[in-house]
Amino acid sequence: MEYKIKIFLNGKETMFNVSEGETLIDTIRERAGLKGCKRGCDSGECGACTVLLDGVPINSCSLLSVQADGRSVVTIEGLSNGAKLHPVQQAFYDAGAVQCGYCIPGMVLSAKALLDKNPSPSDGEIRKALSGNLCRCTGYTKIEAAVKLAAKRMNGVQNE
Numbered sequence: 001m002e003y004k005i006k007i008f009l010n011g012k013e014t015m016f017n018v019s020e021g022e023t024l025i026d027t028i029r030e031r032a033g034l035k036g037c038k039r040g041c042d043s044g045e046c047g048a049c050t051v052l053l054d055g056v057p058i059n060s061c062s063l064l065s066v067q068a069d070g071r072s073v074v075t076i077e078g079l080s081n082g083a084k085l086h087p088v089q090q091a092f093y094d095a096g097a098v099q100c101g102y103c104i105p106g107m108v109l110s111a112k113a114l115l116d117k118n119p120s121p122s123d124g125e126i127r128k129a130l131s132g133n134l135c136r137c138t139g140y141t142k143i144e145a146a147v148k149l150a151a152k153r154m155n156g157v158q159n160e
């Protein structure tokens, strides 16, 4: 059975015909063609498929597309302003927090959601916010540094 749903995808009202058991990751990657949303475990464990649903990070492999009907979904493609990276993206780049990059879209979106509600998080709060995003490459130290750098910049501290 097919359902017609409407998602505000990266700020744009977008209609999709989705199948009954289809998960949001498939709608995003295969129907919308947004490949920044990565499939890792496909079982809600790794966070590679993280998107923001009404501003909250969720695993898109674990949500039925019909559950996103009428809601806002932001993927990594929705963060930059044309060629200008979002401050969190820029901080990940500048801090050298990216190795293979597979986990990074999910990390960046989780970090953005954190900073949107808590502009000056503690180290523990950063770790907690990113605890659902696994990285096999970096050891997390530079990722934490990137989130702190983004927080400083977004709070107007330029010389760190």
Ligand code: FES
Pocket: 038, 039, 040, 041, 042, 043, 044, 045, 046, 047, 048, 049, 050, 059, 060, 061, 062
């Ligand atoms: S692919 Fe969704 S949590 Fe791993």
Ligand code: FES
Pocket: 097, 098, 099, 100, 101, 102, 103, 104, 134, 135, 136, 137, 138
């Ligand atoms: S940078 Fe490779 S998995 Fe995180």
